[in-house]
Amino acid sequence: MACIKLKKLEEYLHGVDTFEKPKIKLEQYITPPHIASCVLYNIQTLYGDIEGKYVGDLGCGSGMLSIGSFLLGAGMTTGFEIDDDALNIFQTNVTDMELPGIDCVLCDVLTLSNNEKWENAFDTIVTNPPFGTKNNSGIDMLFVQTGVNLASRAVYSFHKSSTRDYIHKKVKDWNVKGNVVAELKYNIDTSYSFHKSKSVDINVDFWRFDVSEKNL
Amino acid sequence: MRLSTYNFLTSKAIKGVKVGFPLKLTIAKQDVVESEFNPTFIERLLPRLDWSGIRLAAEVAGLNDDIPAELPANVAENEELLKKLHHLLLEIDVLEGQLECPETGRVFPITDGIPNMLLNEDEV
Numbered sequence: 001m002a003c004i005k006l007k008k009l010e011e012y013l014h015g016v017d018t019f020e021k022p023k024i025k026l027e028q029y030i031t032p033p034h035i036a037s038c039v040l041y042n043i044q045t046l047y048g049d050i051e052g053k054y055v056g057d058l059g060c061g062s063g064m065l066s067i068g069s070f071l072l073g074a075g076m077t078t079g080f081e082i083d084d085d086a087l088n089i090f091q092t093n094v095t096d097m098e099l100p101g102i103d104c105v106l107c108d109v110l111t112l113s114n115n116e117k118w119e120n121a122f123d124t125i126v127t128n129p130p131f132g133t134k135n136n137s138g139i140d141m142l143f144v145q146t147g148v149n150l151a152s153r154a155v156y157s158f159h160k161s162s163t164r165d166y167i168h169k170k171v172k173d174w175n176v177k178g179n180v181v182a183e184l185k186y187n188i189d190t191s192y193s194f195h196k197s198k199s200v201d202i203n204v205d206f207w208r209f210d211v212s213e214k215n216l
Numbered sequence: 217m218r219l220s221t222y223n224f225l226t227s228k229a230i231k232g233v234k235v236g237f238p239l240k241l242t243i244a245k246q247d248v249v250e251s252e253f254n255p256t257f258i259e260r261l262l263p264r265l266d267w268s269g270i271r272l273a274a275e276v277a278g279l280n281d282d283i284p285a286e287l288p289a290n291v292a293e294n295e296e297l298l299k300k301l302h303h304l305l306l307e308i309d310v311l312e313g314q315l316e317c318p319e320t321g322r323v324f325p326i327t328d329g330i331p332n333m334l335l336n337e338d339e340v
């Protein structure tokens with residue numbers, strides 16, 4: 001069950017403003033509204049992980065996943081982001097759409113696990129992490145690891161399909177059960193104009209990690 | 217920044233800081249954003265929060281009289297208190313102000329509703 005129709009959700013998410021000048025080093029591109037609405041809708045209807053829940057969004061950018069989660073009935077949503085230009089757009093989106101239960105923190109996601117206060121603070125973590133293609137290989141799994149630390153129910157994340165076997169192995173070490181909820185194909189380069197000529201769709205997996213028996 | 221979020225923030229990432237909680241909150245400008253009251257949500261959130269941090273937030277936000285010194289055992293049946301907690305934790309929005317580390321005095325500014333918890337390399 002979801003409190004909003006999928007079509008309506010997608011319509012709203014089309015109104016979310018994106019990065020003004022995307023920073024390539026931070027891998028700033030939005031989750032396309034069509035994809036964001038589909039995956040979030042499924043998180044709610046298949047697993048009930050959003051409605052009435054406290055949801056955290058790691059690397060929230062301009063707010064696509066935070067806003068989508070709140071529209072699906074999250075009790076409260078908090079986004080974490082390292083770039084204040086992105087967060088200013090996040091705040092404008094939240095204010096313009098008049099959404100009450102969303103806020104954000106300017107910080108480095110990779111330092112959140114140092115603060116045990118955040119441990120299990122959230123029911124659910126959603127993240128579209130940097131894939132680690134800009135001299136920061138492995139950062140996507142550090143985002144997941146942080147998510148596992150912060151969530152008490154589940155973590156949802158996007159990863160390149162080419163890393164599927166590696167991820168299965170990795171999360172086993174944390175006693176976390178991972179499964180691919182959806183196989184997607186999209187173009188992550190569209191926001192960088194100089195890439196346009198050679199940009200291609202890439203295969204992306206959308207994962208659910210069940211953290212109820214985690215052992216990090 | 218909502219005051220529920222304030223309850224989770226620390227300055228522990230600073231080199232040499234032992235606890236870094238609670239941060240000293242100053243509010244220069246706050247707003248109230250009304251939201252739907254969900255008693256179950258508040259009830260489930262409470263065990264994750266620090267009561268002394270809630271009390272501090274109430275004091276700074278000028279809602280001292282709303283929040284008892286100790287968390288009553290039967291809070292689930294106390295709808296009036298749950299409503300006050302909902303208002304304090306989820307509806308008060310801190311737009312401008314600061315958070316100060318209790319051990320080092322390092323200030324984290326809150327600007328346009330965003331707390332800046334970033335640290336310089338030489339601080340961590």
Ligand SMILES: C[S@@+](CC[C@H](N)C(=O)[O-])C[C@H]1O[C@@H](n2cnc3c(N)ncnc32)[C@H](O)[C@@H]1O
Pocket residue numbers: 026027028029030031058059060061062063064065080081082083086107108109110127128129130
């Ligand atoms: C692929 S984008 C996703 C943006 C947004 N969540 C969305 O779905 O539209 C990744 C985001 O992570 C942010 N980011 C990268 N490294 C970070 C870090 N160490 N801490 C916090 N945010 C980070 C980037 O600035 C960017 O906004």
